[in-house]
Amino acid sequence: YILIGIFIVAQWIFSQSSQPIQPWSIIHHVSELREFTILPDVDVEGLLEEDEQAGKNVPYRFGFEHILNEYFFTHANRVSTENGDIYRQLFKSPGAFALRFIFYPFFLPEGVNMFAYNPDLTHLEGAYTTENNHPSGYFSTPLIAGDQIILELNVPHGILQEDIQLDIEMIIHNYRGIIVGLDRDRACGINVMCEQADPFEDLINAVSWIDMGSGFCTGVMINNVEQDMTPYYYTAAHCTYFSNPSIFRFYFNYYVNGCESGAEIQGPYAYSSIIRADCECLTGTNINNLVLNGPDFTLLEITDDINETWEVFYAGWNREDPNQMPVSVGIHHPGGEPKKINFDSGYAISSYWEGPQDTHWFLNWDEGGTLGGSSGSPLYDNQIRIVGTLTGGLGDCNGAGMTNEYYGKFSAAWNWGNTPNMRLRDWLDPNNTQVTTLDGTY
Numbered sequence: 001y002i003l004i005g006i007f008i009v010a011q012w013i014f015s016q017s018s019q020p021i022q023p024w025s026i027i028h029h030v031s032e033l034r035e036f037t038i039l040p041d042v043d044v045e046g047l048l049e050e051d052e053q054a055g056k057n058v059p060y061r062f063g064f065e066h067i068l069n070e071y072f073f074t075h076a077n078r079v080s081t082e083n084g085d086i087y088r089q090l091f092k093s094p095g096a097f098a099l100r101f102i103f104y105p106f107f108l109p110e111g112v113n114m115f116a117y118n119p120d121l122t123h124l125e126g127a128y129t130t131e132n133n134h135p136s137g138y139f140s141t142p143l144i145a146g147d148q149i150i151l152e153l154n155v156p157h158g159i160l161q162e163d164i165q166l167d168i169e170m171i172i173h174n175y176r177g178i179i180v181g182l183d184r185d186r187a188c189g190i191n192v193m194c195e196q197a198d199p200f201e202d203l204i205n206a207v208s209w210i211d212m213g214s215g216f217c218t219g220v221m222i223n224n225v226e227q228d229m230t231p232y233y234y235t236a237a238h239c240t241y242f243s244n245p246s247i248f249r250f251y252f253n254y255y256v257n258g259c260e261s262g263a264e265i266q267g268p269y270a271y272s273s274i275i276r277a278d279c280e281c282l283t284g285t286n287i288n289n290l291v292l293n294g295p296d297f298t299l300l301e302i303t304d305d306i307n308e309t310w311e312v313f314y315a316g317w318n319r320e321d322p323n324q325m326p327v328s329v330g331i332h333h334p335g336g337e338p339k340k341i342n343f344d345s346g347y348a349i350s351s352y353w354e355g356p357q358d359t360h361w362f363l364n365w366d367e368g369g370t371l372g373g374s375s376g377s378p379l380y381d382n383q384i385r386i387v388g389t390l391t392g393g394l395g396d397c398n399g400a401g402m403t404n405e406y407y408g409k410f411s412a413a414w415n416w417g418n419t420p421n422m423r424l425r426d427w428l429d430p431n432n433t434q435v436t437t438l439d440g441t442y
Helices: 044-053 195-206 410-414
Strands: 063-071 077-080 084-092 098-107 113-117 124-128 148-156 165-174 207-211 215-221 232-235 249-251 273-278 298-302 324-332 340-343 347-351 360-363 378-381 386-393 405-409
Touching: 098 148, 148 165, 195 207, 195 324, 195 340, 195 378, 215 324, 215 386, 232 386, 324 360, 324 386, 347 405, 360 386, 386 410, 405 410
Parallel strands: none
Antiparallel strands: 063 165, 077 084, 084 148, 098 165, 113 124, 113 148, 207 215, 207 249, 215 232, 232 298, 273 298, 324 340, 324 347, 324 378, 347 360, 360 405, 378 386, 386 405
């Protein structure tokens, strides 16, 4: 068996959008930073060995967390200009494919601009502004290519340091590469741009890749009985157990624009979420001793705007619970790769994972398999409704012909706990209409 994978209704919408503003260090031709902070060496071989031995119920990890908890101004280099002060700090983490900042607490006053970039300016993110302040106090940057990363803050005259909250909680060192890079054969499913996937376009448009800071999974946008476009998102509990949903990124349009080959299209992303419900059925203190005792689900609510131009589909669901469930497809991001689709014309059988009976569906795919990063991806019945989310199994992306997949049952998650934060029904059917199936919608 291998790992499958890498807070009250919000009244606000948050975006990680950046502003088209240049860093003052470029405008004023400020000299290169000659002082830098070298982060500790990362034991990549040890991490990869640990990943191989990790338990079955963990996300697919790609990053090592350098814990800093450092106030940015303590070591930042300062240069004064007629506009205000430029603060910069350079970090080096030798061997990293990419780096990212995670901040807590984070608060930028009006007029302050923040940037993250590599020294040769081939990858620059920002400007981040007061619009990026989040009620959770968290913020993170996307991955910046390379093993060096600069944080720059532009502070106009009249704004005091004590008005700014900018603590670097950690820097993520990507030790696997920005994209893991699997061979694009049919063993892990076919690319969603292939003709065979055409009838399932809506279901494909519901699925996204989740970047969780130092790991990744898959999940799916899900409809509710009110059909009011509440941005609920369904994935596996083992994906969110050790992760902070405030910094999740949801890439809905990450695919290859051809069948056998093509360019990778990643597209924009929604940023940040809160947990509405999860099974609370995981125990353990680290990735090597996790035990799952339930249907392995988390219901998130994305707090960013879901842009209509992304054509995101809110998938329907089926909470019926027969002994055998007729299934059709599974859609996922194996190893963090662009979307793939699996096919099956048979039945999933009622089964279990580590805990009680009847919490999971078991099946072997007719075509396709799963891999790290596929965790949390949806299993659809033959009426193209969600019936489960991927926990794990023998994913077999080597094409040996036996997959042995286990999906946490949607039906078990519906009434799993005694309170709304442990079950789906209060969120997806708030007026208790007791419907058993629901179609999806745009």
